[in-house]
Amino acid sequence: METWPEGQRVRRQKNAELTLTRFADSEDHRPALMAAILRLAQGSRFARRYIRAFGGTKVDRVAEWEVPEADLVEARACEFYRRVHGVAGLRVLESWANIYRQGDYSMPHSHPGAAVSIVYFLDLGDPDPRDPISGQFAVFDPRVPACCRDQPDCLTNPFMPKLEPGTMILFPGWLVHGVNPYTGERPRITLTWNLAPA
Ligand SMILES: [Fe+2]
Incomplete structure (x- = not known):
């Protein structure tokens, strides 16, 4: 599979510090990647259980x-x-997957030390008709x-x-963001990278 598919489009969100791209071939790797993350979360050396407010279970070092x-x-x-910042060399400072289960959320926070953070939405989980913003990624920016x-x-x-599943977003590390409490049954799974120039 190509790292960067031909014609892959990148979109800057109007009036916000967010850049988005969606990989149309994500179905090709989603099932295997979700299965691997759920397996690694079961007691591997990469797994860490956090309190609900810090995003549930993490699987470190992608x-x-x-x-x-x-x-x-x-x-x-x-x-x-x-592609977005034109850097020649880069460092991966941290990387992890997040598994949100019912009741998990992420309080507003930023990522100190990261030039940019990237989040890949592997599975957005179940929609909840009683709570349409369940599990939604949110930005808090008064500008x-x-x-x-x-x-x-x-x-x-x-x-x-x-x-959508397969969407990857990029934002500056200082941007305050969070995830609303997730109320679905199926695990909601994302991956995050904190990056800096080399
Ligand atoms: Fe975050």
Whole structure:
């Protein structure tokens, strides 16, 4: 599978510090990668259980898993950074998968030390008709008009981009973001990389 498919489109979110791209071939690696992450979460040396507010279960160090599908998506994340920021060399500071189960969420936070962070949405989990923003990734930025609908600079509405499985997003490490409490049954699975220039 190609690291960067021919004609892969990159889109900057209007008025927000987010750049997005979606891999149309993601179905080809999703089942194997999800199975590998769920297997590694079961007591491997990469697994860490966090409190609910820190995003549930994490599986660290993507490049050490020896899973070809994980190597592919890491190569894509690195290439995404190169293409958007024009860096020649880069360092992967940290990388991990997150498994959100019912009740897991991520409080607003940023990623200190990272020039950029990249999140790959492998499985968005189950939609909840009683809670349409369950498990949604959200940005908290008072400079974004959509976050301040009532009064400029007064943040009232987290910005939640439309995401699909196979979407990869890039944002500066300082950007405050979080994940709403997840209420579905199926695990919601994402991968994250914190990157910096070499
Ligand atoms: Fe984060």
